[in-house]
Amino acid sequence: MTLDVTWALQWVRRSAEVVAEHRVELIELDRQIGDGDHGENLHRGFTAVVSRLDGLETPPTEVGEVLKVVATTLMSTVGGAAGPLYGTAYLRAAKVTGLTELGSDAVVALLEAGLEGVVARGKATTGEKTMVDAWSPAVAAAQEAAARGDSPLEVLDAAAVAAEAGAVATDPMVATKGRASYLGERSAGHRDPGAASSALLLRAAHEAAAE
Ligand code: ADP
Ligand code: MG
Ligand code: MG
Numbered sequence: 001m002t003l004d005v006t007w008a009l010q011w012v013r014r015s016a017e018v019v020a021e022h023r024v025e026l027i028e029l030d031r032q033i034g035d036g037d038h039g040e041n042l043h044r045g046f047t048a049v050v051s052r053l054d055g056l057e058t059p060p061t062e063v064g065e066v067l068k069v070v071a072t073t074l075m076s077t078v079g080g081a082a083g084p085l086y087g088t089a090y091l092r093a094a095k096v097t098g099l100t101e102l103g104s105d106a107v108v109a110l111l112e113a114g115l116e117g118v119v120a121r122g123k124a125t126t127g128e129k130t131m132v133d134a135w136s137p138a139v140a141a142a143q144e145a146a147a148r149g150d151s152p153l154e155v156l157d158a159a160a161v162a163a164e165a166g167a168v169a170t171d172p173m174v175a176t177k178g179r180a181s182y183l184g185e186r187s188a189g190h191r192d193p194g195a196a197s198s199a200l201l202l203r204a205a206h207e208a209a210a211e
Contacts, residue, residue, distance in 0.1 A: 001208075001209060001211060002101050003063070003101060003102035003103075003106075003107065003152050003209060004063065004100055004101045004102075005060055005061055005062055005063055005065070005066060005100070007063070007102075007208055007209055008060075008063040008066035008067065009053065009060070009066055010208035010211060011066075011204055011205045011208040011209075012046070012049055012050060012053060012066060012070060013050060013208075014204040014205075014207050014208045015046050015049075015200075015201050015204040016046035016047060016049065016050045017204075018200045018201070018203070018204050019039070019042045019043050019045075019046045019197070019200065019201075020043055020046075020047075022039065022196075022197075022200055023039040023040065023042075023043045024039060025039065025196075026038045026039030026042065026193050026196060026197055027039035027040060029190065029191055029192070029193040029196055030193040032190040033175065033179075033180035033183055033186075033187045033190045033192070033193075034178070034179040034180055034193060035080075035179060037080060038080070038082060038193040038194065038197065039193075039197075041078045041079055041080050041082055041083065042078060042082065042086075042197055044077055044078065045073065045074045045077045045078035045083065045086075046074075048073050048076075048077040049069065049070050049073045049074065052069055052073050053066065053069055056069075061100070062097070062100055063094075063097040063100075063102060063110075064094045064095065064096075064097045065094075066094075067090045067091075067093050067094035067097060068090075068091065068094040070090045070094075071086075071087045071088070071089075071090035071091035071093075071094055072087070072091075074086045074087045074090065075087030075088075075091075081122070081178050081179065081194070082131075082194055082197070084121055085117075085118050085121050085122050085131065085194070086118075088117035088118065088120060088121040089113075089114040089115070089117035089118050089121075089135075090114070090117070091117060092113040092114060092116055092117035092120075093110045093111075093113045093114045093117070095113065096109045096110060096112075096113045097109070097110050102152060103152060104145070104146040104149075104150060104151065104152050104154075104155045105146055106152075107142060107146070107152050107155045107156060107159075108139070108142045108143055108146045108155065111135075111138060111139045111142050111159055111202075112139055112143075114135060115132070115135040115136060115138075115139045118131055118132055118135055119132060122177060122178070123177070124177040124178075127173060128173070128175065128176045128177045128181075129170045129173035129174065129175035129176070129177070129180060129187060129192045129195075130170075130175070130177050130178055130192060130194055130195065131192070131194035131195050131197070131198040132195075133166045133167070133169060133170045133173070133192065133195050134163040134164075134166040134167045134170075134194075134195040134196075134198035134199050134202070135163065135166075135198055136166065137162040137163065137165065137166040138159040138160070138162045138163040138166065138198075138202055139159070140162065141158040141159055141161065141162035142155050142156075142158055142159040142162075144158070145158035145159075152209065153206070153209045153210060156202070156205050156206040156209050157206050159202050159205075159206070160199065160202045160203040160205070160206045163195075163198055163199040163202045163203070164199045164203065166195060166199065167191060167192065167195040167196045167198065167199040168191070170191055170192040170195045171188075171189065171190065171191050172188055172189065173187075173188065173192070174187055174188050175187040175192070178194075180192065
């Protein structure tokens, strides 16, 4: 499908589904190196996003409107570290997507803005075992894909593949940001829950576009 408001709404629905499907897995990951609430936090957040969007009197007409609802709802319902981080990511992404239909460059801009939001809020860089380790390679892969002339769908696939590899690559890392950093060296040997959920959300964006 074209990457318009229908895609954005489908992305949200698919996100809510994958978060529900992986809720326990994300809880388990966060139990290893955090406080075990990441899956529940996101599940609560995306459930609220879907009901907010379903309850709107005037349906959104642009991608940016949908992403703004995601941002504000996640900020007010998710809590913890991930709420403000994801909230800022979606808010920044919303601002660059005022268009009615996204081409490959606009997809790249959306992802770049999301990463900038996470970094602006959390001040992490790559290698610190956070969601930045999924977002950063995703952005780089999307940029490369767009530069070689790939379609928006292919750009989203490249981003998701890179985010999935990025999440796996957090396994041996020692956390130096967020709650997992309290464990120091003992944080190594576990996947970062936020990197794992970021990969799921980016895969959901691709799946929504592939329908
Ligand atoms: P909390 O740690 O407050 O319980 P969550 O469990 O919902 O919050 O989210 C934890 C995730 O947040 C981590 O796995 C990590 O990916 C992400 N995170 C934490 N701090 C930062 C940061 N400073 N920058 C980027 N991501 C971070
Ligand atoms: Mg947690
Ligand atoms: Mg918590």
